[in-house]
Amino acid sequence: xxxxxxxxxxxxxxxxxxxxxxxxxxxxxxxxxxxxxxxxxxxxxxxxxxxxxxxxxxxxxxxxxxxxxxxxxxxxxxxxxxxxxxxxxxxxxxxxxxxxxxxxxxxxxxxxxxxxxxxxxxxxxxxxxxxxxxxxxxxxxxxxxxxxxxxxxxxxxxxxxxxxxxxxxxxxxxxxxxxxxxxxxxxxxxxxxxxxxxxxxxxxxxxxxxxxxxxxxxxxxxxxxxxxxxxxxxxxxxxxxxxxxxxxxxxxxxxxxxxxxxxxxxxxxxxxx
Amino acid sequence: xxxxxxxxxxxxxxxxxxxxxxxxxxxxxxxxxxxxxxxxxxxxxxxxxxxxxxxxxxxxxxxxxxxxxxxxxxxxxxxxxxxxxxxxxxxxxxxxxxxxxxxxxxxxxxxxxxxxxxxxxxxxxxxxxxxxxxxxxxxxxxxxxxxxxxxxxxxxxxxxxxxxxxxxxxxxxxxxxxxxxxxxxxxxxxxxxxxxxxxxxxxxxxxxxxxxxxxxxxxxxxxxxxxxxxxxxxxxxxxxxxxxxxxxxxxxxxxxxxxxxxx
Numbered sequence: 001x002x003x004x005x006x007x008x009x010x011x012x013x014x015x016x017x018x019x020x021x022x023x024x025x026x027x028x029x030x031x032x033x034x035x036x037x038x039x040x041x042x043x044x045x046x047x048x049x050x051x052x053x054x055x056x057x058x059x060x061x062x063x064x065x066x067x068x069x070x071x072x073x074x075x076x077x078x079x080x081x082x083x084x085x086x087x088x089x090x091x092x093x094x095x096x097x098x099x100x101x102x103x104x105x106x107x108x109x110x111x112x113x114x115x116x117x118x119x120x121x122x123x124x125x126x127x128x129x130x131x132x133x134x135x136x137x138x139x140x141x142x143x144x145x146x147x148x149x150x151x152x153x154x155x156x157x158x159x160x161x162x163x164x165x166x167x168x169x170x171x172x173x174x175x176x177x178x179x180x181x182x183x184x185x186x187x188x189x190x191x192x193x194x195x196x197x198x199x200x201x202x203x204x205x206x207x208x209x210x211x212x213x214x215x216x217x218x219x220x221x222x223x224x225x226x227x228x229x230x231x232x233x234x235x236x237x238x239x240x241x242x243x244x245x246x247x248x249x250x251x252x253x254x255x256x257x258x259x260x261x262x263x264x265x266x267x268x269x270x271x272x273x
Numbered sequence: 274x275x276x277x278x279x280x281x282x283x284x285x286x287x288x289x290x291x292x293x294x295x296x297x298x299x300x301x302x303x304x305x306x307x308x309x310x311x312x313x314x315x316x317x318x319x320x321x322x323x324x325x326x327x328x329x330x331x332x333x334x335x336x337x338x339x340x341x342x343x344x345x346x347x348x349x350x351x352x353x354x355x356x357x358x359x360x361x362x363x364x365x366x367x368x369x370x371x372x373x374x375x376x377x378x379x380x381x382x383x384x385x386x387x388x389x390x391x392x393x394x395x396x397x398x399x400x401x402x403x404x405x406x407x408x409x410x411x412x413x414x415x416x417x418x419x420x421x422x423x424x425x426x427x428x429x430x431x432x433x434x435x436x437x438x439x440x441x442x443x444x445x446x447x448x449x450x451x452x453x454x455x456x457x458x459x460x461x462x463x464x465x466x467x468x469x470x471x472x473x474x475x476x477x478x479x480x481x482x483x484x485x486x487x488x489x490x491x492x493x494x495x496x497x498x499x500x501x502x503x504x505x506x507x508x509x510x511x512x513x514x515x516x517x518x519x520x521x522x523x524x525x526x527x528x529x530x531x532x533x534x535x536x
Contacts, residue, residue, distance in 0.1 A: 015411040019402050027393055107389040108382055109365030110406055270366040271306065 002259050003252070009111045016110065020118030024093075025125055040129050043085040044078075051077050067236035068143040075143070078134050079233035080226045083156070084195070086127035087163055087222065088188050090120040094167025095174045095184060102273045112266045113259070116171045117164055124160045131156060134233060148232040151239065155228045158247045162225065165254025172265035175272050195222045221250035294378030294457040295342030295489045297363060302336045302372035304358055305329030329370070332358045333513045336372070340489045342457070345480070347504035347521060348493040349528055355513045356493045360384060360460050363491065378457025381407055383464045386443050392436035396427055396446055399435055403450040417453050424479070425449035426472070440467040452479050459483060459490045466496065477503060497525050 010017065054060040055073035062076035070076070097119035098105060098112065105112060131152060139146045174180045224246045228239035239247075291298060308330050333355045340346050348356050361367040362374055364382040389406060390399050400421050404414030422431050425445045427438075435443065444467045451459065465476055480490055480503065494500050500507060500521060507524040509517035511531075517524045 013405075013408075016405040019405050019411065023391060023394065023398075023402065027391070103385075103388050103390065104406060106361075106366055106385065107364075108380065108406060110408070267368045270361065 002256065002263070006113075006255070006259055009114070010117070013111060013114050016114055017118050017121070020115065021122045021125065024119055024122035040126060040133065043082060043126075043130060044133070046085075047077050047081050048074065050081070065143065065235045068138075068145065068234070070138065070143040070234055070236070072141070072143075075134070075138055075141075076230075076234055079230045080196075082130050082134060083127065083159055083226060083229045084192065084222075086123055086130075087159070088192070089126075090123040090160075090163040091167055091170060091184060091188060093123055094120040094163070095170040095181065097167075098171045098175050098269060099273065105273060106270050112269060113168055113262055116167050116262070120160065120163050120167045124156075124163075127156060127160075131233075138233070143236065145233055145236050148236055148238060151232045152229075154244075155225065155232060155239070155247065158251045159225050159229075161251040162221065162247075162254045165251070165256070165258035168255075168258030168262040172262040175265065175269050191220075191222060195220055195226055221246070221254075224250065289373055289375040291375040291377030293342060295487050296375070296377040297338075297340035297458060297489060297491070298373075298375040299336055299338050299363075300373050302333060302362065302369045302374060303331065304333040304355075304362060304367065304370050305331040331513055333362075333510075336510075336515050338508060338515070338518055340491065342377075342489055343484055343487045344506065345484050345490040345492060345504045347500035347507040347525075348491055348510065349495070349497070349500060349507055349525070350510040350516070351532075354510045356510055357384070357462055359510065360462050360491065360493055363458075364460055376458055379408060379454065380458045380460070381451040381454055381456030382460040382462075383444075383447055383451050384460065384462045386440055386447070386464060386467070387435075389447070390435050390443070393434055395434055396425070396431040396438070397422070399446065400450055403447075404454060407451070407454045407456075409454050414453075421449045421453045424453070424475075441469060441472070444468050445472055448476050448479075452476075452483060455488075456483070457488050459488055461490065462493045463495070465499075466494070473499070497529070501525060 051074035054077070055062075060073060062071060062073050064071045065075075094116045097115050101115045104115065135145055135149065135152065138144070145152070170180060170184055224243055228243050228247060231237050231239045231243075306329060336359065348359065350356050358367065360382070361384065362369055363376060364380065364384060365374075365376070366384075389403050391402060394402070397418065400418050401411060401414050404417075405411055425431070425448075427442055427445060430438065430442060435446070438446070444464050447464065448468075459480070461480075465473055468476065477499070480492075484490055490503070492500065492503055504521050506519065507517070507521045507528075508515065509524050509528050516531075517527050
């Protein structure tokens with residue numbers, strides 16, 4: 001019910017969404033010479049540095065990709081760090097978007113969540129470009145994840161919907177309580193280490209199996225999304241059906257909660273800003 | 274007076290959509306704000322003093338009136354009387370604490386200077402942004418942008434970022450966009466006062482055209498001359514109460530008399 005209403009609004013205001021996404025994307029890089037190229041190069045270069053540190057200095061060897069035989073540490077990292085960088089940036093950008101757009105919010109009554117959705121989607125444009133580059137690079141090197149393109153697109157869309165929901169939740173709290181920003185920043189970096197991104201999940205020793213850590217990981221939706229990304233991008237295998245199901249449920253639940261809270265708070269935004 | 278059926282609920286509770294385009298119905302509306310000193314803006318404060326409800330300072334008390342399609346209503350009162358709050362309630366950016374508000378058809382509002390503009394973007398880009406926020410398609414607003422640019426009369430400045438604009442230029446652009454979407458309800462708060470004589474004259478003419486076509490206009494102003502010039506009826510708000518409502522000349526006379534006594 002709340003989701004179908006949301007869908008109709010998105011269709012009705014798709015032009016506003018488009019203009020806001022363009023605005024966000026261009027505003028972010030307007031004053032820099034290389035423009036949007038930074039949005040792509042920045043995370044890629046960061047990952048190259050990480051890959052160098054882990055593979056050359058710490059002598060980490062990645063597990064060999066199941067169907068692809070991919071054993072390049074850079075690709076192993078990219079397959080998870082790229083989606084994660086998107087997630088962290090999207091939550092941050094979405095959370096502050098309503099406050100940043102206070103001159104729009106005070107102007108007229110339109111569905112406020114378009115602003116949050118647009119902020120997250122603008123970051124998703126960068127994700128799409130980065131994923132495209134990774135697919136091209138791995139294909140050229142000979143690890144052929146191109147066959148996984150439909151899966152990758154599907155996972156990326158579900159991942160974006162998951163981010164939409166959380167961003168809506170944080171955005172509605174942030175308007176009232178500015179502390180939320182600091183809490184979310186810490187939460188994201190903690191979440192990063194609780195999600196097998198830098199290390200394969202198998203790296204957690206078996207003897208810690210009784211500790212809540214492993215159980216925590218299995219309740220961590222981000223871990224399921226990242227496993228799916230790694231499976232498609234690195235192993236060249238579409239995630240199994242149960243992973244798809246979990247991702248759909250996680251995205252749906254996140255959106256429902258986000259829209260609920262946002263819907264309850266948004267009539268007071270103009271007052272609280 | 275005709276009745277307008279209120280239908281489907283809009284975003285916030287208390288705001289309704291009317292079936293008659295151009296009609297405005299306000300019924301027993303109350304609005305108050307928490308005093309800003311007691312606003313709990315950090316979690317720390319919420320945790321340390323949970324549920325300590327500070328009383329809201331009333332800004333509007335029991336306001337009721339109607340506006341018919343094709344009517345221009347003036348909104349007068351001293352600074353802080355509640356005019357802007359009332360307009361924001363009509364625009365739907367604030368929701369009433371009590372009572373209900375219904376507005377019919379497409380609404381366009383000129384409330385604060387610079388509202389709806391992105392300072393880093395050019396006038397041309399802001400026209401598109403404003404158009405799609407007001408609910409028309411990108412293609413439509415692109416089709417009308419030449420006309421809007423001509424009406425705003427900003428010359429080459431249209432391709433400069435709006436942060437370089439003067440208040441008069443802001444007002445010109447904002448008005449040009451607001452009227453270009455063919456609104457059925459137009460709310461104007463003071464904004465035209467910063468324009469020059471030629472622009473004020475042109476914008477008044479444009480508002481008259483809109484009113485002719487059935488658009489209702491609510492015009493908040495301190496200029497009794499322009500209210501007399503434009504409006505048939507006037508609402509006088511004083512201290513959050515409806516102090517007077519009726520034919521323009523009568524209410525303005527009451528208001529002027531009251532102002533003189535006050536000083």
